Amino acid sequence: MLQTKQKIFRSFYFPVMPVADLQDGPKPFKLMGENIVLWLDDEQKPAAAIDRCCHRTARLSKGELRNGCIVCPYHGWAFNRDGKCTWFPQSELEDPPKVYKIKGYHCEERYGYVWVALDTPIRDIPKFRYSDNPDFRKVDEFYEVIHCAAIRLMENSFDVAHVNFVHKNTFGDLDNPIPPKVTITPNEWGFEAYMEIPVHNKLNQKVQALNMDDERTVRKQLSEWFMPFIRQTNITYPTGLIHSIVTCTAPIDDDTCQLVQFVYRNDREEDVSAKSIIAFDRNVVDEDMDVLETTDSNVSLDLAKKVENHMLSDQPGILMRKMLLELFDKYGEQEMC
Ligand code: FES
Ligand SMILES: [Fe+2]
Known part of the structure; x- marks a missing residue:
């Protein structure tokens, strides 16, 4: 068994980064061989998406944040935590076409870390013993x-x-x-x-x-x-x-x-x-x-x-x-x- 070849592992949450590491902007991570970008949305909740723009394939992790969305450094398209394109500055249309989208992942904060599941999770993040015990x-x-x-x-x-x-x-x-x-x-x-x-x-x-x-x-x-x-x-x-x-x-x-x-x-x-x-x-x-x-x-x-x-x-x-x-x-x- 090679660990990235088992598709079902994509349906489990893994902790990938301390959430504090996202305070100064988006960060890249590789999970199961897939390049992902992590950032904090406008509610300061961690978000994760594929680190590849759907326009000309630039790495989004080199971009910036705008209203909680990740902005591509190449032509400025912005994507929300669901992967939907929310802004593309070259167009006068009010809403970007729906086909402009990237893959967003399941992303949660727990125990001070960002947890990501690449596909629909089949179980929640484990509840650890003593985690809410004030004596610990x-x-x-x-x-x-x-x-x-x-x-x-x-x-x-x-x-x-x-x-x-x-x-x-x-x-x-x-x-x-x-x-x-x-x-x-x-x-x-x-x-x-x-x-x-x-x-x-x-x-x-x-x-x-x-x-x-x-x-x-x-x-x-x-x-x-x-x-x-x-x-x-x-x-x-x-x-x-x-x-x-x-x-x-x-x-x-x-x-x-x-x-x-x-x-x-x-x-x-x-x-x-x-x-x-x-x-x-x-x-x-x-x-x-x-x-x-x-x-x-x-x-x-x-x-x-x-x-x-x-x-x-x-x-x-x-x-x-x-x-x-x-x-x-x-x-x-x-x-x-
Ligand atoms: S490559 Fe991302 S907006 Fe063009
Ligand atoms: Fe040991």
Whole structure:
């Protein structure tokens, strides 16, 4: 499976940019191989459309805004959030002809990010645990391009076998390579996986991330997969600290994704600073990326048919493939050429 070739992924919302990045004008983004332009309309709501003018194909993202519409830099035609041409200065006609239009996309603001679905969405943007709980603070961590397929990052998030190897310098324990049991509960749009992971509480984790003295601790971890490329990992420590990580990947092209990551925490800035949390998670993400960016972007879904041949810790990744195959089946999926 190559991620931009699966048409049904166009019918999911992906977070593509912090909404604050649009304050100083329109911006380009590439989603599923398609060039799009993002801007704020006259109500300050984010809008998205194809980044290609219907007149002479100029890039609209190089244009300006006029009354909440994106104005083409070439001849000044303006388009609203639905893609309708609202103004073309060369004509004396009151309304531009209806054929003057571009493709507008479904676009929403949520959690401080612009979310875009290229085709009619088949489900809403996920509701994240703790997002409206006043006892939790939100820390925005990472907005960056990563060079691997989105599903590689997703399966990694539920893979307890990699922890002691990839994260040996942060919280893994090479002396204890046998992965813990994972209990998976599927739902309509993904699954929940519960695991209890004994971890080595290395000095940088103790001080930098957890404010905890113990040499070893246990992460009680409830990880949620939101089809196709979003996960929320809710980690509870014995101190009562909850560190809940939301990780989203928006496919840019077949080999590249936009990573959006933020966390919810039930402690306060005085306990552990946001800067410190980000610095620790930076190490963890870098450790994962060192490996993930070496993996093949073309992901075999056939693994789903050979469940019994795999080690137990691979079961979440295999279930992901199985559920994606069912999704393709349900929506009559055909690979796009
Ligand atoms: S190319 Fe956009 S208005 Fe002419
Ligand atoms: Fe990892």
